[in-house]
Amino acid sequence: MFKQELGFYLGNEKPDGFSGFVDENNLFLTVEIEAGITPDIGRELTFYIREKIRLLKIENLQQFDIFISNIIKEKNLPSGFSFSAGYLKGDIFYLKTINQGKIYIRRNNKLVLLIDSDKTASGFIKIDDVFVFTFSNFVRLLGGEEGLNNKFDHRPIPKIIDEITPELLTKDDHGTAALFLQLKKIDEEEKPIDNFFEVPKKLGSALNLKSYYIRFGQQKILTFITVFILGLILFWSVGIGVIRRKSENNQKKINLTKELISQKLSQAEEVSFLNMSSALSLIADSKDEANKIKKELGVKSYELSGIDKIISDSENKILKKEEKKYSEFFDLTVDDKNAKGDKIYLNDDNLLVSDKSRGVLYEFSLTKKSLDKDQSIEIKKSSLIALFEDKKYFYVEGAGVYQMVDGKAKKVIENDKEWGKIIDLVVFNGNIYLLDQGKNEIWKYMSAELGFGGKNSYFQPDQSFNLSSVNSFSIDGSVYIAGDSIMFKFTSGLQDAFKTNLPDDNIDVNKIFTTKDLEKVYGWDKKRGTIYIMGKNGNYQEQVNSKILSTASDFVVHKEIIYVIQGSKIYKIE
Secondary structure, three states, X not given: OEEXXXXXXXXXXXXXXXXEEEEEOOEEEEEEEOOOOOHHHHHHHHHXXXXXXXXXXXXXXXXXXXXXXXXXXXXXXXXXXXXXEEEEEXXXXXXXXXXXXXXXXXXXXXXXXXXXXXXXXXXXXXXXXXXXXXXXXXXXXXXXXXXXXXXXXXXXXXXXXXXXXXXXXXXXXXXXXXXXXXXXXXXXXXXXOOOOOOOOOOOOOOOOHHHXXXXXXXXXXXXXXXXXXXXXXXXXXXXXXXXXXXXXXXXXXXXXXXXXXXXXXXXXXXXXXXXXXXXXXXXXXXXXXXXXXXXXXXXXXXXXHOHHHXXXXXXXXXXXXXXXXXXXXXXXHHOOOOOOOOEEEEEOOEEEEEEHHHOEEEEEEOOOOOEEEEEOHHHHHEXXXXXXXOEEXXXXXXXXXXXXXXXXXXXXXXXXXXXXXXXXXXXXXXXXXXXXXXXXXXXEEEEEOOEEEEEEEOOOOOOOOOXXXXXXXXXXXXXXXXXXXXXXXXXOOEEOOOOOOOOOOOOEOOEEEOOXXXXXXXXXXOOOOEEEEEEOOOXXXXXXXXXXXXXXXXXXXEOOEEEEEEOOEEEEXX
16 A cells, blocks of 8 residues: 655636646546636536546556546536546556646656656556656646756655745746645555454343253353353454454544645645635645545544644635624714614715614714714615715615705705616715616716716626626725625726635625725625625635624725624624
């Protein structure tokens, strides 16, 4: 049996294309698809391969060739895909490459290309052999085979990965991948002998010692009893030995799994700063390894191993995932015991808070903690609010947009029959923007001397977008839109670069928030109780988790402090 030391390199993720790897049940595979597939579908492909190899036992090179061919047919892979794969059976390696795939072996300090293009091969392995499953682009980025060979120089695989990662990340490494595998000798595990001894059959009735005494005499019955007792002792001793050896074997498996997971998590931490998608892939693989050992050994053995905590601690560190406490900042009941906040809106240092049930708009200074209010029956019907300088606005479905003037509600934008479903309101530079989910539009109303001009589409001509899954938008000069598993950025009415690499799938952003004074964009998933923090190009930076985020009704961010409203109270998360 050989101990497997693994290392992985994944280039930056492409929006149209995929690269990934599989390390499962002695299958080692890298895949590179240039175009025609999304990263999510690519991850489904590698998951499918993992599940499929778990159910199969490959006996020869022909079966391995058929296995790879069936995957290609079953998943209907697009043109431009490449595979580099191997299956280890005992001390024989079955190998296959497709298109740009390459497999190298380093033996006795020499690097040799075994196969490339569309080829298969098999051969015997030796202790300390190193195999590299990769593609032409990866080798080219390293300066050819000579450059790849120079990376070894008696280094262990983790050190090789450490050296090539910063070098390749400065180049166009999009969509490339490599898997390094070194085989080292370990002691053979003792085979369990659970089924060696048969369980003794129960006697039909209790032993009749008197009958035995009459038939065999006193001496023979004493001999029988002695043998019977010795048999019980032997059976008990063997049973304890079997249990002990099984426990030792389980511990060996746990230790090997821990070591493999530690390697993957260590690499994930190293690449996370420059390549979060690669780090997330390595974390997912670590969880797969943990689930395998859990199924094999059972929950109790798995829990004792501490593997779950190792992964959790590393994931929290990589994702900067932290459970943060919240504290009470202000209570609206200082004005009225029945006060209750529904929505909040930030402009400079001031918060606008709506209390629909009482028809009240509170203006609250974050710096002075002073409170002013306006009250109107129309506010009870409002669903959206906004604040700009000293002007307070609110939207009433079927009626239009109102402004509070001298303590009274004045309609400043009439209800428009061309509106669909207005779901959000923002005022920026004095202009009013309405997010129309029903008409897939953002309506812009320019501020004028006597109110507001007519509506115009924010989007440039010939631009069309499906906003049916959108929940919210925010403006800092550019427009950010977010909803169920989607985020977009627009500048001057045209879609702008905003590539998100969030650590979780199927994120439902209830509200997206930023301002011209903030350097970050905040996406709130209420169901998860999480706010994801990104740069203004979409790059994931960290996340904030807090119990209050699962129950709050709205949030804003001021000077990187998160303020949330829940009932009558405003809380802050620092």
